Amino acid sequence: MENKVKVARIQINLTQQQLAEKIGVTRQTISLIEKGKYNPTLKLCLDICYSVNKTLDELFWIEKEREE
Amino acid sequence: MENKVKVARIQINLTQQQLAEKIGVTRQTISLIEKGKYNPTLKLCLDICYSVNKTLDELFWIEKEREE
DNA sequence: ATTAATTGTAACATATATATTGCAAAATTC
DNA sequence: GAATTTTGCAATATATATGTTACAATTAAT
Numbered sequence: 001m002e003n004k005v006k007v008a009r010i011q012i013n014l015t016q017q018q019l020a021e022k023i024g025v026t027r028q029t030i031s032l033i034e035k036g037k038y039n040p041t042l043k044l045c046l047d048i049c050y051s052v053n054k055t056l057d058e059l060f061w062i063e064k065e066r067e068e
Numbered sequence: 069m070e071n072k073v074k075v076a077r078i079q080i081n082l083t084q085q086q087l088a089e090k091i092g093v094t095r096q097t098i099s100l101i102e103k104g105k106y107n108p109t110l111k112l113c114l115d116i117c118y119s120v121n122k123t124l125d126e127l128f129w130i131e132k133e134r135e136e
Numbered sequence: 137a138t139t140a141a142t143t144g145t146a147a148c149a150t151a152t153a154t155a156t157t158g159c160a161a162a163a164t165t166c
Numbered sequence: 167g168a169a170t171t172t173t174g175c176a177a178t179a180t181a182t183a184t185g186t187t188a189c190a191a192t193t194a195a196t
């Protein structure tokens with residue numbers, strides 16, 4: 001579950017801890033999401049988006065791999 | 069957790085059952101998501117997007133309510 | 137080089153997303 | 167309007183997202 005959370009977070013100069021607090025989630029959750037090891041909930045994705053001023057597509061969109 | 073899944077699904081003429089099968093999930097899950105009673109997983113959101121040819125922002129984006 | 141701050145990760149607990157089955161209500165079709 | 171399809175929903179079960187705590191590894195600051 002790759003994404004661009006880490007880049008966006010660093011762009012606005014937040015640590016995982018600070019982002020987590022802003023959202024109201026634990027740092028571990030942020031860490032695991034950034035590492036692509038979690039499949040986050042839509043609500044959490046939205047909260048992350050709001051906190052870093054990005055949209056869902058900007059942070060979480062993944063082009064569908066072609067199926068032939 | 070409002071969204072535009074139902075509209076998109078009807079646009080391409082699928083029943084909940086058909087969409088569910090296309091995605092590999094149960095009809096109940098689709099039903100609850102359309103009703104806004106579920107907070108789906110990012111992976112599931114993406115799979116729905118792929119199945120109805122929409123992006124995350126198109127189906128699931130919710131403008132942040134202004135806080136003050 | 138040490139210290140402090142940040143991040144990765146593991147084990148276990150809890151909350152909740154999703155599955156399963158079944159049936160009732162609505163909507164479509166004939 | 168009866169039959170069929172589609173959808174809503176309830177109860178229970180299972181899988182997994184997230185929390186909690188703690189510590190190691192890495193990076194930044196002094």
